[in-house]
Amino acid sequence: MASLQDQKRRWQPTTRQLTLLGAFITPFILMTAYFIYRQMAPFGSSSLLTVDLGQQYIDFFAYLRRTILHDPSSLFYSFSNGLGGEMFGTWSYYLLSPLNWILLLCPGASLTVGVFFLTVLKYGLAGLTFAWLITKTTSQTGLRAVTLATAYALMGWSIANQLNVMWLDAAYLLPLIFYGLFLLMHAAKWRLYVTWLTIMLIVNYYMAYMICLFLILAFIWLAVDRWTNWRALLRQGSQFALSSVASGLLAAFVLLPTWWSLSQSKAQYTVTSFKWKFEFFPPKMIGKFFMGAFNFDQMPDGTANLFIGAIALLGAMFFFADHRIQLRSRIAAGLVTVFLALSLCVQPLDLLWHAGQFPVWYPYRFSFVVAFWLIWLAAQTLTDDFEPGWLAIAVITLIITIGSGYIALNIKHFKYLQMNQVLLGLFFVILALGLITLPVKQHWIYPLTFFVIGATEISANAFMSLNNISYVSQSEYGNYTHELQRLVDHVQQKDTSAYRIGKTFLRTKGDAFQTGFNGGGVFSSVLPKAVPTFFGNTGNPDGDGFVEYSNGTLVTDSLLNMKYYFQQKQLAGALSGSSMLPASSNKADLADYQSIGQDHWATTYKNPYALPMGYAASRDILTLKNKTADPSQYQTNWLAALTGHSADRRLYTAQNFDQVTFQNIGQQSKITGAVLQKKNLLKPAKMTLTFTPTTNDAYYLTFGSTVNSDNANFVLNGQALNQYKTYRNTIMVSVADHAKGKKQTLTIQLKKGSLWLDNFTLYQLNTPKFRSAVTDLKAHPWHLTKHNNRYFSGSISTANAGQVLNTSIPYSQGWHATVNGHPAKTYKTVGMFTALKLPKGKSQVTLSYWPPLLNLGLAISTGTLIVLTGGWWFFHRRH
Template identity: 40%
Template sequence: MKIKITAYVKKHYPLMLSFCIPVILMLGYFIYRKMAPFGQNTLLTVDLGQQYIDFFAFFRNSILHDPSNFFYSFNKAIGGEMFGEFAYYLLSPFNLLFLFFPGKSITAGVMLVTLLKYGCSGYTFGRLLKKQQIQSNILLPLFSTVYALMGWAIANQLNLLWVDALVFLPLIINSLLQLLKNQHGTSYSLWLALMFISNYYMGYMIALFLILFFIWTETDNFVSIRHTIKDSFLFISRSLLSAGLACLVLLPTLFSLQSSKGEYTTNVIHAKIEYPPLQMLSKLLVGSFNFKQMSTGLPNIFVGSLVLFGFLLYFLNRTFKWQTRLCSFLITAFLFLSMCFEPLDLLWHGMQFPVWYPYRFSFLVSFWMIYLAALNYQSSLDISAAKVLVLALLYAGVIFLSWRNMKKLSFISKETLICSTLFATATLTLLLIRPGNVRSNRINKILLLFLVVGGETFANAILSLNNISYLSQKEYADPSEALANDSKTLSKIDPGFYRTGQTYSRTKNDGIAHDLNTGSYFSSALEKSIPDFYGQLGDPDGDNYVTYSNGSLISDSLLGMKYFTAPKDSSELDQKNAQKKALTPLTVKPEIQRYQLVKNQQLTKIYKNPLAASVGYSANEALKNVKLPINDPVNYQTNWLNAATGTWPTTKYFTAQNFNEVVFQNADKTVNLTGSLLKKKNKKDPAQVIFKFTPKTNDPYYLTFGPGMEETNVETYTGSHSLYHYGTFRHTVILNIADHSKNNEVTITTRFKKDSLFLENFVLYRLDSQQANKKLQQIKKQSWHVKEINNRHLSGKINIKNNNQIFATTIPYSSGWTVKIDGKKVPTFKLQNTFIGANISKGQHTVTMKFTPPYFYQGLLISLLSILILTVIEWRSKKQQNM
């Protein structure tokens, strides 16, 4: 047994090292940074902490408890299809590991998955080099380590969903080369299909690169035009077959994209260079990454000095045909032009400019550089003195240009310049040494190169990641534990179907992480109609997020926000929890005192809204044609309620109020507040405006204001406390600032962060709560009594009392929903440009709604046919081999 193990290790140690070295290096760094489970820090940062970690928790819950989430979920904002979300975020086979990490231990799961992806990337690249006989022995893990820890991998460590591309790309390339060599085989179609399924976005980029790689391969192995045509047919047909295999995922996802990311496709393309191209060279240096590079940075193309030198020398290496080198140069020029020329940049990103993380396809450029460098060093690691001199001068030019641009490029520092120079010098010195035919000298040179290259790669990881801050385990665990307890308690209090508002949160994806229908959501694939609706309702919205933080008495009830979770402040915490930090409020909501306190938790309180309607209700047919204003949440909510109750447009709920006093401190005075641009008198001194009013009733009071009041422009206080509200928004929002405050003065202070402050739509309103309650009670009585089967199947009874009524819902419109009334399918239509509606007659009815992802069955059929075709191809191939 021992002999067998020794023989196995001796044969496979290069691939074993290809996996282990990246894992050991990065594990060492994580332990040094005290990342969980080795300390009180986590790998959570930016989107990984604010978005992906919640998706991973959602994935775990879907697999173990509610598979209907794969198709549709009401945890997604106010409801939305999830097939596209799974295709973009959650279909990586590595995600299955999260099943073993419940609750707050999921942060340890993130580390495990991250390390495995580093290791598997190194392994698959090493396998490519070995199968294609490009490198072997100790040199193989050297290039594999560089590949696994390339600058793109380090910079996108937090984008775990994309890193699968590094794992699958070498497997796809190797299987393509094998296909073209043997003229048969199914692995290429299978690996490419798996990439499409794992992450179609990265798969699209790889598919574009495969066209270039195929052209290069055919140029290198050109025999005749007839042979090239035959290979082209093989390449195209098997590539299409891989897309067919993945159609079960791709077709429904394509439909989903048409209503989400597809709505933002760029129609106007400018033929321009996006930045001075020579600045790109600075990204070849060690540690050329920091936080600013995430949002508006340059392409991450660090591959280390050994690879860079080998890549450049490849074009001078006469052991390769001049036609091949010319083709390589043209492809290289195309790739580098793609990283600065807008039309090509857009092409790689599916005709959409990335929101953060620019030049996401640059991992393909790094792969190309490493692959050509490995080919160049295939015959020898020795370089002539003349070539070393040329390389030294070129690298010195990169250092000089980077030094000249230090003020423009924040990621460049003296440390990065010195570190890069030292590693490049050491690499060139070792390449210059000629060990001759003495085997021990050659091994020593390789080992020294291994130390230098490994050290340079590891130094890049350290310097780059040290520029990023991370969430502590406590910052993640405490609010997550509170949310989990709230979710568990609510499921016991009320097992029915409802939505739950928040006045505290950890992220916008608390709902999907903890199985709460919170109304908030953050995703790159969010349907455009949802943020459009939130923006008009008076809640914060963006292209890829919505936050239900500014609900009014009216919107809470119409949207069925039946429960609310609120944090206790420090004075309310018992002795057991006194040392815990109070949860951070998301918004102020004085009117929550109108709701019934149903549970007092350790860190939170749970309230019940007695006026909350169901997800469906009987509405007047006027709702089909109601005119809803733009950027006016007060009148939007008024018209919605009036139309639904058949009183449109007569009843008025909100009344504008005057402030009793406005105090301007170091700011221009104005009589008309709304639409005013207030400027500092003395720009060097602080400025603020204080607004005072005394409510004459115990009704709720609301303040509306536009994007000029974003947190980047102003600090806002009520009394001496922060006026909590979600800080970024692009439409007018509405905020509850007082309730049951009759004859008590309310003070709002706005402190300038800039030289001016724009008071767009800055109006104080009083809500006639008695009149609003009367109408909301009417809606509640006419609600659909839902019996929830699961996320994609709702059924219940509704009593329609009049003939001029419709069945209205607050479920976002989608052609995937079918509505049956008393067992008969009925046509649906769109209400408020957002929701599903259907005609219904007077009387008591059973209404059933079911969701099926559009094109799901068509995609399934194409995938099954593709599997059948692939099976026949494999059978015929084996039959020919046996003849």
């Protein structure tokens, strides 16, 4: 039996274990302290939600919880995804991090607390894995290793992109992958490399792509650094290539379905032509090495975030003058560094790192590999026995002086920098330079000073940078989410059929994901191109990565199965003008719907014209070529093709205004397409239009892309006309319904010197004729007996053989149909939805969804795993 003393010795942590613990705890505590200071939930009234984290990712996190805990059917397909869409691309881009399981512990509004712990944990893991790497591959240990690991964990890229929380997985996995490559090159051990690279490919293919490019550069440097002969290089290259391919094959079950998803979305925006040019004056990058070199304006269009702290930066520079390292290694490292530097400013190289697409916001997303590379070089150099020569010190001092001088002399061109930041940065450079060049480094004071200087500067950068960013309050997120969830639950408890819900307010375009209903909006980087095209055609806001169903009409509400609607209330008294439900649209045509419930904040309506998810329709829909740019005509062409009645193409009629008056604007004889010019640029200018409906029909205005809130204010009957701000195609705005004999007044107040009234037209909908068309389509519904997000089954009767089952289920190759038990071909209608040809009489129809290429990917991944496992077992059994 071991003595008590032996047991104590066994449990005593080693220096390396303490180093790893310190590398995790230091960034974890520093960022937790900052977030507590900023009163982030659960420690205050604010939250980490900002920009895309608050407008996009938080909704996907809510979807993740609901899918795993409550609705597995939405794993591969969800009707919260716009009007409905596949989810594999969403999972692989946003949600496959194993750390996301933390979010399962945080229901409802407490999801922000989960985001808090998810973020600080990823910071800590980045420090831990980098410390693991350098303690395994260099002589770094103790506080110096902790300092370099903290510099890596809290590098400028991480601070600037912490809101892109799914990218932070790359920061803690890169050191593990690099270490695997190191073992592959030095000891021909492939398992660690294949394991971690496979995990990275699964967790986030996008960042994995950038890491794979960097690994090619890292391989080149490691091959040169450990050069022996050409035969050895060939062996190393073969092992590197085969191991990398093996990782790709192991991850095929994710990569192949994701590739298919991207082929419908992001891949269609790939840039095919470019110019060899600098995107900006390269020395401008120097500004990003100073602390606090980040603000909101840098998010959409800035230079790369390169801050790593003075110690790491100087260590990387001294690497090239370190005579302990072979010259060939320093030359190879120099070439890699130059290539990385050029990638940060030369357009084709920038495109290469971003897979051929210019980033929409968050430029130079790959700069984390640049920071990793520089800190890795510093770790090779800043050891106990490092003694820089005076020439190296002089040259590096000169470079620092010239770079700092350039920034100081041009400080007005660096909006994210102030002179005190430059001076403070130089102060830390002087401290670091003095420390690094000390001849004696063995005393305990040296590593402590090393840590204090490094951690202080790194912390200051994080605090200064993040202080430039504002965040969503916890109450703003929580109160809205709670109220919308209450409204949704109330409807879903009473109606379990298949339908969609519309609303006239929004916090984000992903509200349907957040609260679990079938909606009409989404903001996603993997949105199929066909979806925004359809939304733009029907008069709703759209963009390359988002759609928002804020401008539905009676026609589109019916055809898209918008069975229920939520509308925010106009509060009176002391609360007048305030609401926890921010208005996003004006919807006068709710007067045609039935009010079925209300609370203090909102009213719920039921749409009597909503068509079912599927119904019998004319085969004309299969041959419709709807190419008009007029959304009113597009809608009626669509409806007429479904009914088979050409008269339904003329449901909308253009109307004249009764009176138009101008104030400080030149007189116009024609309104549509007119250009309004201010007579006196210094005085207010407005145009007032009036009309009085002669029927109780619905009336709509069309606004071209220039008729928006950036150019003018719109006031309808004394109230601000609510409208979602961002749209690039003509939209339709509901302005009157059941208003016969009531004068309607619209005032347009110019914000600028001129306004082009692009596609500005008043339309009247023939509501009785519309009702008749809807009644015809409702005659033969698809009676669903079972349905969920990926499966529909039911019966339908047709009056003749010339009809089809028309659905509002978005078309995808993943949908597989059967009619009366036999496989059936699916057809795409209006470039968006799914239809099937039907025989005369009663038919049993099923639609089921399975991701394209998933089975092939599973087969490849399983086969590769069996081969690798079997080969490894056979090799070891043989030896």
